Amino acid sequence: MSSKHARLDRFLSQRLGQSRREIQHLLAAGRVQVDGVTARDGQQRIGPFSRLQLDDQLLQARQARYLMLNKPAGVVSATWDSRHATVIDLLDNQVGDDLHIAGRLDFHSTGLLLLTNDGDWSRQLSAPENRVSKHYRVTLEKPINEEYVDAFAAGMWFEYEGITTRPAQLHIVAEHVADVVLTEGRYHQIKRMFGRFGNRVLTLHRSAIGGLQLDPSLRPGASRFLTAAEMLAINADYPPA
Secondary structure (H helix, E strand, O other): OOOOOEEHHHHHHHHHOOOHHHHHHHHHOOOEEEOOEEOOOOOOEEOOOOOEEEOOEEEEOOOOOEEEEEEOOOOEOOOOOOOOOEOHHHOOHHHHOOOEEOOOOOOOOEEEEEEEOOHHHHHHHHOHHHOOOEEEEEEEOOOOOHHHHHHHHHOOEEOOOOEEOOOOEEEEEEOOEEEEEEOOOOOOHHHHHHHOOOOOEEEEEEEEEOOEEOOOOOOOOOEEEOOHHHHHHHHOOOOOO
8 A cells, every 4th residue: 555645644544454543652652754754743744655664664665756758659658458559568567567657649659758656746747737848740741831830829729628729839840840849738639730721640759848858869669767857857847936
């Protein structure tokens, strides 16, 4: 059992199978430590990665993990699928245990995918108010022009959701190639936006999330843990409070 954000006494009661009164005695005796510090207040809040110890017994020592993966085409952004290989299948069994995806890519799309066991962190990345940017290289079936740039910047009405998309940046790289930056992630958003022009997306590759760039040395299907500097690079993309 691992805690989410819970009261210390409640977690200990469930973990040890003891009453709250018994837990209070353990706390009063100074037998419980949270992150190396003696804890005496049963109402103290603990998180999923708090290190909890009773005497010499380790009750929880779960570590937060953050990975980048270079997603290949033909792999599902899911933890399980009955028909196709998933991104979790690309990981070592022990590494992939209890991870979830922070910002999916569709079946045919490629590039930067983030995986973590830290639910708070992944929610921050996807929270609309944080407006974390996602950067894509897109190749199209037909030529593109400045009309696309203006339409993306103005936002587009999506009837199914009943919303107008946030302004998006589109930079024309070549006649059939564009770089697109979004700060939201509607269902198949880029494909639907180009679809307004009757222009089919041929390839879609995510190169960055916030200030975090996909490691160019990662081959398709490969992954590695994020560095401390890369964690900060994502956070640097958040707007000032």
